[in-house]
Amino acid sequence: MNVEAGSHAPAHRDYVGAKLGMWLFIFTELILFGGLFVAYSMYRFMNPHDFHHASGELNVPLGVTNTVVLLTSSLTMVLAIVAIRLQRKAQSMLFLATTIVLGLVFLVIKTFEWSAKFHHGLYPGAEHLLTRPPGERLFFGLYFGMTGLHGLHVTVGVVLLSVMLVLLYRDRIRHDDFVKLENSGLYWHIVDVIWIFLLPLFYLAA
Amino acid sequence: VSTAAQIAADPVPSAPNFYQAGKGIGAWLLTKDHKRIALMYLAAMTTFFLVGMTIGVFMRLEQLTMGPTLMKPTTYNALFTLHGVIMIFLFVIPGLPAVFGNFFLPILIGAEDVAFPRLNLLSWYLFMIGGFVALTSLFTGGGPPDTGWSFYVPYSVTTGTNVTMAVLGAFILGFSSILTGLNFITTMHRLRAPGMTWMRMPLFPWSLYATAWVQVLATPILGITLLLVILERVFHLGIFNPAMGGDPILYQHLFWTYSHPAVYIMILPAMGAISEIIPTFSHRTIFGYRAIVYSSMAIAGLGSLVWAHHMFTSGMSDFAVVVFSLLTFLVAIPSAIKVFNWVATLYKGSIELRSPMLYALGFIFLFSIGGLTGLFQGALAVNVHIHDTYFIVGHFHYVMFGGTGFAFFAALHYWYPKMFGRMYNERTAVVAWAHIFVGFNLFYFTFLVMGMQGMPRRYYDHLPVFHTGHIVSTVGSWIMVAGLLMMFVNLARGLRKKVEVPANPWGGVTLEWTIPSPPPVENFAKQPVITEPPYTFNPATKEATA
Numbered sequence: 001m002n003v004e005a006g007s008h009a010p011a012h013r014d015y016v017g018a019k020l021g022m023w024l025f026i027f028t029e030l031i032l033f034g035g036l037f038v039a040y041s042m043y044r045f046m047n048p049h050d051f052h053h054a055s056g057e058l059n060v061p062l063g064v065t066n067t068v069v070l071l072t073s074s075l076t077m078v079l080a081i082v083a084i085r086l087q088r089k090a091q092s093m094l095f096l097a098t099t100i101v102l103g104l105v106f107l108v109i110k111t112f113e114w115s116a117k118f119h120h121g122l123y124p125g126a127e128h129l130l131t132r133p134p135g136e137r138l139f140f141g142l143y144f145g146m147t148g149l150h151g152l153h154v155t156v157g158v159v160l161l162s163v164m165l166v167l168l169y170r171d172r173i174r175h176d177d178f179v180k181l182e183n184s185g186l187y188w189h190i191v192d193v194i195w196i197f198l199l200p201l202f203y204l205a206a
Numbered sequence: 207v208s209t210a211a212q213i214a215a216d217p218v219p220s221a222p223n224f225y226q227a228g229k230g231i232g233a234w235l236l237t238k239d240h241k242r243i244a245l246m247y248l249a250a251m252t253t254f255f256l257v258g259m260t261i262g263v264f265m266r267l268e269q270l271t272m273g274p275t276l277m278k279p280t281t282y283n284a285l286f287t288l289h290g291v292i293m294i295f296l297f298v299i300p301g302l303p304a305v306f307g308n309f310f311l312p313i314l315i316g317a318e319d320v321a322f323p324r325l326n327l328l329s330w331y332l333f334m335i336g337g338f339v340a341l342t343s344l345f346t347g348g349g350p351p352d353t354g355w356s357f358y359v360p361y362s363v364t365t366g367t368n369v370t371m372a373v374l375g376a377f378i379l380g381f382s383s384i385l386t387g388l389n390f391i392t393t394m395h396r397l398r399a400p401g402m403t404w405m406r407m408p409l410f411p412w413s414l415y416a417t418a419w420v421q422v423l424a425t426p427i428l429g430i431t432l433l434l435v436i437l438e439r440v441f442h443l444g445i446f447n448p449a450m451g452g453d454p455i456l457y458q459h460l461f462w463t464y465s466h467p468a469v470y471i472m473i474l475p476a477m478g479a480i481s482e483i484i485p486t487f488s489h490r491t492i493f494g495y496r497a498i499v500y501s502s503m504a505i506a507g508l509g510s511l512v513w514a515h516h517m518f519t520s521g522m523s524d525f526a527v528v529v530f531s532l533l534t535f536l537v538a539i540p541s542a543i544k545v546f547n548w549v550a551t552l553y554k555g556s557i558e559l560r561s562p563m564l565y566a567l568g569f570i571f572l573f574s575i576g577g578l579t580g581l582f583q584g585a586l587a588v589n590v591h592i593h594d595t596y597f598i599v600g601h602f603h604y605v606m607f608g609g610t611g612f613a614f615f616a617a618l619h620y621w622y623p624k625m626f627g628r629m630y631n632e633r634t635a636v637v638a639w640a641h642i643f644v645g646f647n648l649f650y651f652t653f654l655v656m657g658m659q660g661m662p663r664r665y666y667d668h669l670p671v672f673h674t675g676h677i678v679s680t681v682g683s684w685i686m687v688a689g690l691l692m693m694f695v696n697l698a699r700g701l702r703k704k705v706e707v708p709a710n711p712w713g714g715v716t717l718e719w720t721i722p723s724p725p726p727v728e729n730f731a732k733q734p735v736i737t738e739p740p741y742t743f744n745p746a747t748k749e750a751t752a
Contacts, residue, residue: 014321014396016396017321017392017395017396017397020391020392020395020396021321021322021325021388021389021392024387024388024391024392024422025384025388027422027423028384028388028422028423028425028426029426031423031424031426031427032426032427032429032430033430034426034427034430035426035427035429035430035431035434035460035463036430036434038456038460039434039445039456039460042453042456043445043451043452043453047451124441124442124443124444125441125442133451134450134451135451137444137450137451138444138445138450138451138452141443141444141445141450141452142443142445144441144443145434145437145443145445149433
């Protein structure tokens with residue numbers, strides 16, 4: 001600490017403290033999405049039929065594929081942590097790289113889905129959407145808002161994990177100091193968990 | 207006190223204080239020292255406060271006469287929005303935690319720094335960026351936002367003014383607030399000195415603990431709400447737009463789900479600071495330590511469940527309205543418990559009326575008025591009558607300025623010698639306090655009266671019937687501002703005069719008074735070990751807090 005201030009204190013590591021801080025941050029993420037889930041429940045309660053109908057427009061196979069992709073990436077994330085704890089650096093880096101690639105695959109599939117929706121005029125502000133009933137407009141407003149914010153989180157996660165990959169390579173994450181990797185993993189899992197709720201709410205509501 | 211004696215007997219005079227370690231602007235801008243970060247917050251906030259105050263003065267000047275004199279109605283709309291955004295998001299919400307929390311939380315619990323010093327610096331940068339973005343919205347885009355600080359839809363979505371940028375600024379400030387809260391919670395869980403059990407932790411840290419939980423749990427809701435306003439403006443999502451099937455009332459619910467708990471973010475640390483000052487200047491242990499601790503947590507909990515009392519006239523089911531009214535009344539209980547405890551602490555104490563104590567006593571008086579007028583608004587029938595009048599403006603200025611503002615100044619005068627190793631002129635400080643106190647009451651009590659008579663808020667003009675009231679109030683604002691300027695000048699002049707300030711000028715018994723003024727970089731030369739409850743002034747009073 002305070003190296004520039006001429007401190008002589010040794011940098012201390014607090015594993016429990018670091019984890020506690022990360023869990024608090026995860027609370028805030030859940031509540032951030034919570035506001036959107038509240039909006040979703042309210043509007044779905046008000047427009048059950050429109051939501052049901054609009055949901056049929058979404059591509060279920062692609063949504064399920066993306067779920068499998070993300071869940072697999074969570075597995076490889078955990079394996080990366082296990083590997084570094086067992087001092088298998090190369091293996092850990094391989095698993096972490098796989099996680100990053102799977103995150104990118106998710107984003108690519110998502111992009112295809114979004115562009116298909118744009119193609120069909122099913123996006124907020126589109127002329128075509130304005131001809132649909134209000135509930136369907138809201139459904140697509142929420143769909144883009146919520147999957148958009150989620151996609152942003154996946155993007156941040158991919159960047160974060162790439163930084164971890166570099167730290168792993170440079171031995172800044174080691175078998176006796178891996179809390180950064182573990183916290184990044186926690187973040188990655190929460191992004192996953194949110195997706196697990198988004199899938200039924202949007203794709204399987206029909 | 208054994209801890210104090212133990213450390214005082216073992217001074218390390220050679221240790222450089224935190225000003226001496228690392229000179230130059232770079233050493234400050236890249237510092238991870240919680241004390242330096244606190245001072246950087248203080249500098250920024252003083253500036254923001256003076257800007258907000260100046261805007262307020264212009265609003266009062268406009269109301270001195272009838273009809274548009276100084277400004278157009280649209281300018282007035284922009285001014286009250288800016289005054290609100292600056293004062294709330296840049297001064298009152300972050301105020302006590304960011305300045306005094308950062309400086310004294312680690313010291314009060316016997317730690318070297320906060321749990322995440324680098325994150326702490328990031329919070330400061332986010333605060334500065336957020337403030338900068340919010341202020342930039344004044345000069346760019348379609349002109350300064352004119353929605354009021356609450357950014358209510360549909361107007362905030364349809365107005366051509368630069369709401370998007372102001373909202374983005376508030377969003378970034380929210381991020382800063384979350385990270386500070388997260389940092390403080392972790393600090394208190396992990397870094398308390400050996401022997402400092404939860405029930406031996408001083409009350410300012412306790413209030414910061416309650417505050418930090420509200421910051422962490424409520425601020426993200428503001429985040430998503432503001433994000434939705436931006437998305438509505440840019441992408442026309444339709445969530446709050448009735449034409450698209452959305453509901454503007456949902457915005458109000460989401461906004462107040464954060465912004466009501468936010469008023470407890472503003473007031474809880476203020477209560478904590480008062481709980482430090484009252485015992486020191488009464489030379490007596492705090493009355494009902496545990497009751498104050500539990501009431502802080504109760505306020506944080508209950509305060510999160512009362513948001514819809516801002517919306518009694520917005521349209522809600524009768525049942526919901528009654529529930530929110532009842533919960534609102536319940537919050538008064540823990541707040542009153544604190545007031546009674548402070549007053550009971552004074553009882554048979556050896557009271558010393560120094561300037562920090564005067565501000566603290568001013569706080570108790572003004573906060574009591576602010577709290578009680580809050581109950582008027584919690585009462586359903588009365589609420590309809592006084593909704594959106596000067597009564598509510600008077601009420602929240604009593605709580606936010608008479609409460610948090612006075613506590614901020616109390617804390618500033620109390621901890622000034624410790625933070626700077628300098629001293630202000632006591633006599634000037636008292637004169638300034640008297641001006642602020644008298645001016646404040648003239649200013650805002652008139653608001654309460656005019657509100658009862660029906661003067662609506664946010665109007666640039668008034669009817670002849672309110673003219674006398676507005677003149678009285680504006681004159682009050684001059685007295686108050688004169689006092690505030692006197693106070694700031696006095697504090698600034700004190701910085702320039704070199705004097706030897708003892709480690710413990712007030713006779714306080716918490717840990718910050720055991721270390722030199724200003725503190726050394728490491729805070730404590732030796733890890734303090736806590737063996738007693740806080741505020742133990744003499745052995746006879748030990749049982750009271752044990």
